[in-house]
Amino acid sequence: MTSTQVIVLVLVVLVVAAVAAALVIAGRRRALRQRFGPEYDRAVAEQSSRSAAERELRDRQRRHAELTLTPLSxxxxxxxxxxxxxxxxxxxxxxxxxxxxxxxxxxxxxxxxxxxxxxxxxxxxxxxxxxxxxxxxxxxxxxxxxxxxxxxxxxxxxxxxxxxxxxxxxxxxxxxxxxxxxxxxxxxxxxxxxxxxxxxxxxxxxxxxxxxxxxxxxxxx
Incomplete structure (x- = not known):
């Protein structure tokens, strides 16, 4: 395999990895939007960046999972x-x-x-x-x-x-x-x-x- 082929292969791998990462991020973002609805937009407006807002919302999910919720009789x-x-x-x-x-x-x-x-x-x-x-x-x-x-x-x-x-x-x-x-x-x-x-x-x-x-x-x- 020539050096040119190696470089092309590395570039292809990097592009595939970047696309996969983007798809994962987009999927997580879509899940947060579906779960939080208007609260997602509110968090984005209140935080310094979209990433910070999404971290805050994921932290809410983590804290919520620690609650012991009781259905009403x-x-x-x-x-x-x-x-x-x-x-x-x-x-x-x-x-x-x-x-x-x-x-x-x-x-x-x-x-x-x-x-x-x-x-x-x-x-x-x-x-x-x-x-x-x-x-x-x-x-x-x-x-x-x-x-x-x-x-x-x-x-x-x-x-x-x-x-x-x-x-x-x-x-x-x-x-x-x-x-x-x-x-x-x-x-x-x-x-x-x-x-x-x-x-x-x-x-x-x-x-x-x-x-x-x-x-x-x-x-x-």
Missing amino acids: PEARDRYAAAWEELQVRFVDSPHETVSDAHELVTRLISERGYPTGDFSDQIAHLSVEHARTLGHYRDAHEIHERNARGEASTEDLRQAIVHYRALFADLLGTEPVGSRPAQPGTTPTSHSESADQPSPTESHPTSPPQQRTPHDVPTR
Whole structure:
């Protein structure tokens, strides 16, 4: 084999190796996009590079694998669904208190499923692995909850918070499909309002009282 042939062979091997490496990277990237959805783009925007964002997301997967997640029993699911329906009805008379109650109820459900509930960013990171579609809702709900605690949230903001909380709540219960990320709080919902107008988590249970009032029935004060 001549030196020229050796050089050509080495170049071919290097090209094949580069193509194989590119295919592996592309496959991993595609898997992360499919798993994290909108959280993938958010991580890329927040990190210094796409590679750093992907390392962060893989680290989330590793940490998530260390959790001991617990599926809800039918009794627990019914209990949470009934609590949510009662909460929605209370919104008419006590919107400020109801948003606080919704925050506590969702936090309790997150904890019972086996997710950490201490630091909010840590909580988001763990939830993003299996519930990425609803994290935009949850972030908005949390932000309104904090403004509510400072006395800065309007009734329409509070109604939006209930809608946002309901998206993650239903996702964790596994009782209702969720839509795309909603409009910002205080604006008229578009695609999300269409999703949120679907039956509430409790309406899939025959024992639930019919025709219950939902947050969308609440007039803006």
